[in-house]
Amino acid sequence: MRTHAQATAKHPHDDAPDTAAAFARLAALPAGPERHALRQDLVRAWLPMAQRLAGRFRNRGESLEDLRQVAALGLVKAVDRYDPARGAAFESFAVPTITGELKRHFRDHMWTLHVPRRVQDLRGRVRAARQELMQTNGGHHPSVADLAARTGLSEDEAKAGLEALDSFSALSLDAELPGAEDGYSLADSLGSPDPALDVVVDREAVRPGLRGLPARERQILYMRFFRDMTQSRIAEDLGISQMHVSRLITRCCTRLRDQALREQAPAPHRPARPHAA
Template identity: 60%
Template structure:
């Protein structure tokens, strides 16, 4: 079994001494013995992979999924590690696992993808804010203080602040604070079909004003008063057939004038 390195505080660390196992693994051909030894190494380093996954606990992904991604990255690290290069496995595995976790968060967790530079600024600003708050808890951290702490310009700090939180989107049912729990969906506008008719109405207005009074009344009562042709005819003392002809003739006349003006 893999041995763990004694910790200075008297407890076992999660950095097991597996160098001799890696050397044996590199020398073994593919087969049951090599598979068993590989599984032993993976099991020995699994606590370390889980420790790395904990760093991403605030990213919005479930801890179980993060552990699974870290474990899979650990398997890849074990398969790719070459003990003959002289570096410690931990120094090789941690960047590998961290990179896979970052890639998973970027590709699967963020609802809105932003440029890599904005992601880097977001991380730098968050780290600077944490350091400042730990040194002087309870105070409001300004953009200038964040810029000085992170070594950024105030414009870069503002970009980082704007990028914070974009990886989460709100449900349309999310209640709005201070609005009597009004859902977000109630505040969103809907397509206004009348906007598409503004130009047509403005173009039509002078043409309507130029119509004879009877034709204007017929159009108004039919399309704005919602009267039937029979009701309009009763008001004007003419037949329904005459009203139908007036409507057809007037609409055709307006259509020709609009097309000619276009």
């Protein structure tokens, strides 16, 4: 028999109403307006608890109003799935359901980068451990070894969780780097395609053809394209006319280009020869 103190004792949370009888009635009612109205009353009665749970996830990059909407959705699912015949209190069933809905929201909709589920879990454990350790050591950031000891993870796992802390959101490429001067941004630190790569490809393509040229023509091409000499200077050094140098350069370039194109062209398809009967 319950004592007077037990009967008048308050629930740990003021937002946990006594709705056991209402849930038993809901389970017995058939689908219809009466059951729908009772379901709505139960959702409204437990809505303050859902909003309290949503408040635990504030300051994580999502507005409190959106978090409350997600928590309300989790509450509706809890009301629809709760079975009073199992004997458990509704709150013990609803709290994990609502909290799981909030965590799924962060997991599926709030990450800018795609991070595996396991790494997301590591992030949560490392984040909680870091906050606890910073409260006990005067605000200093704990080391990877400290986080691993606190969470029971390996140092590699703790390091992966720390790296994931910065993967929840992404900076714009126009964002100025910390400590940078003159507006130096992330975009300024990115590389770009090297135009010399095409030159390397072209040189390798014409290398076989160059070996087949006469010595004087190879010398003229070297002087023109590698030593950047003018045609007049080449003609003067070789004792020939500038017009002759120009004709040789044009003829050699045309020959090398045609040969490179022939070698790069795909081989013609030859149909298979039929086997003799």
